[in-house]
Amino acid sequence: MDINKLNYELYFVDYHEESLSTEQVAELMAFLEQHADLKAEFEDYSELESIAHDIEFKEKDALKKIVVPTLSINESNAEQYLIANIEGDLSSNEQKELNSFLSANPIYKSDQNLFKKSKLTGASIVFNNKRSLKKSVVIPLWIKRTSQIAAAAAIVLFAVVIFSPDNISYTPRLVTAEAKTISDPAKGVQLEYDLFEKPNIAAAHNIASPKKTLPIENLLAAENDSELIIQAVNSPKEKIEALLANKSDDNDKIEAPKEITTLEEEVLADVSSITVEHFKTGVADRDHVSIKQGMTAFLKKRLLKKDVDIIKSHILNLELAHTLIQSVNKVFGTSVNLEPTYNDEGDMIAYALESNTFELQRNTKNK
Amino acid sequence: MTVSEYNQCVDLYADNVYRFVLKNIKDVDKAKDIVQDTYEKMWLKRLSVQAEKAKSYMFTAAYRTLIDLVRREKKQGNMDEANYNDLSHSSQYSDLNEVLHNAIDKLPADQKAVTMLRDYEGYSYKEIEEITGLKEAQVKVYIYRARKFLKNYLGSVEAVI
Structure with missing residues (x-):
């Protein structure tokens, strides 16, 4: 008869009526060990028992024998313990319990040996083609x-x-490039430039004579304090190049086109202090550079707020x-x-x- | 995982994975294919697989491939329950190890796999849970059932011998 949660009350009563066999007492003790929550209830049965009997022999304890803790391992769960043993699932106390059980029940030792033999041991199987698995970069x-x-x-x-x-050369990209037209109808001259988007098409020409244009090389720049002066010159390319290379002399002055006398001040998109003026008669008073170099240096100077060479x-x-x-x-x-x-x-x-x-x-x- | 770490995994674990797979399916060519496939999967995932988790990753991949294969081919018959009455055996065993491996082959695939992971690789119930996707309690039950079957099988053989 297995004790369980459905029938333990019967065991409790039988225990206190001392109608349980030794084996059943052992089973009950083991059950209580496993279900500590029922111990209080088990004690209650004892109290009820004492209340029920008003005549009491108070020296009962002296008569009783010490109850040796009973094993929780029994015939029905021995295999579980043996398996748990080889799986390493037993606590040290359970291990001792099992050893005691096996000593008391040597018949289970053969089962223990069989369970031990059921453990697989290392096999000498090798994968021979490891090289095929390896990777190299x-x-x-x-x-x-x-x-x-x-x-x-x-x-x-x-x-x-x-x-x-x-x-x-450094191309300033912060300046919004747009075509500029500077004209002086009174004088009949016009300067067009688009230095950043189409720097090579800038030209100065006479309104009255539209065919007469000035290529970009004829636009020169010079610094004047905080301003950049853009000047149009009407001289041969060689003379301008000589001018820029500082090889010109007084006898090789560049002449400005006479029809371009004055150009109104114009402001480039993001640069407010550029003025454009007519180059009149000579270049000796100013250090001229090409228009691209002039714009570059000027804008760089403004951006960095420092004096830098035109480099x-x-x-x-x-x-x-x-x-x-x-x-x-x-x-x-x-x-x-x-x-x-x-x-x-x-x-x-x-x-x-x-x-x-x-x-x-x-x-x-x-x- | 670096290339070097990956190659080290080949040296360290290829035998283990191969043994695990071969013992489960008893087919050398398929076992080699699964090992190749397993390592290829890890190579593809090498950036996300940590070196210290590589062995577990490979056994997980190998186990899944293995179980899929076994289920597909239905080599093991009923996957969930062993025929615990099937203790028939040959009397031509040369040693106990042969008996044991014959007994192992009679286990359902899941029980066989978890028992091998437990015995050959020394994995804990928790680690086997991670590899197989089975619940830890289920792993334990499978192993306990397998032990009982193996013990009975060994016992019946010993009785004959």
Whole structure:
């Protein structure tokens, strides 16, 4: 008869009526060990029992024998314990309990041995073709070549861009470019220019004689304090080039077109202090440059708020190099950064190429 | 997981995965295919699989492939219950190990797999739960049932021998 939660009350009553066999008492004790929540109820039965009997022999305890804790392992659950044992699921107390049980019931030792034998032991099976599973980082040849070429091109371009001669001018992009027409109907002259969008079509011409135009080379620029003077000259290209190269002399003065006498002041889109005036008779009083150089220097000066020479800037070069490096990073998954260093005057004095694995620093030439 | 770590996993665990699969399906070619497939899956997932979880990941992948295959081919008959009365055996066993593996083959696929994970790889119930997707209690029950079956099978053979 197995004790369970459906029939334990019967056991409690029988226990207190002392009608349980030794085995049943042991089973009940084991049950109570497993269901501690029922111990209080079991005690209540004892109290009820004592109330029911008003005549009491108070020395009962002296008569009783010490109840040796009974094993919870029995015939019905021995296998579970044996399995739990080989699975390592038993606590140390349960382990001792099982050992005691096995000592008392050696018949289960053969079962114990069989369960032990049911454990699988390491097999000498090997997978022989491990090489086929392994991977190596192989870059396809075309990617290798492409990357080599690209890397080489990047380095060459970068070097060319950074150290190039001053043949790349800085194009100010902050100025909204739009065609400008300056005219003086009274004088019958007109100057048209669109220096930033179409710098090569700027021309000055006579309204009365529209065919007579001045190419862009005939527009010169000169600084006058905080202003940029744009002047139109009507001289041969060679003379202008000589002028810009500071090779002109007094005998080689450039003559302005007489029909262009005065041009009204005009303001470029974002540059408020540019005036355009007529170049009158000579250039000796001013240091002239080409219109593109003049605009470049003037705008750069305004942007940086510093006096700088009319030189080509590294800014554009740097932007190109930066764009190039970003492209290389994107294609090849690298993380190279270009970090320029500027001095107090806003000039780039050094740059560094940085990545997780290297850092290359270099000073720029002081031009 | 780096390429180096992946290759280390091949050296460390390919035998284990192969043994686990081969013992379950008894087909060398299919077992090799599953090992290849398992490693290929891990290679594709190498960026998200941590090296220390690689073994568990591979056994999980191998187990799923294995169970799918077994169920598809219905090699094991009833997947859920072993025929515990089927203790028939050959009397030509050369050793107990052979008996045991013959007995293992009679277990349902799930019981066989969890028992192997437990015995060969030493996984805990919890780890087997993660690999197989079975509940921990279910894993335990499967292992206990398998033990009983194996013990009875071994006992019946010993009685004959």
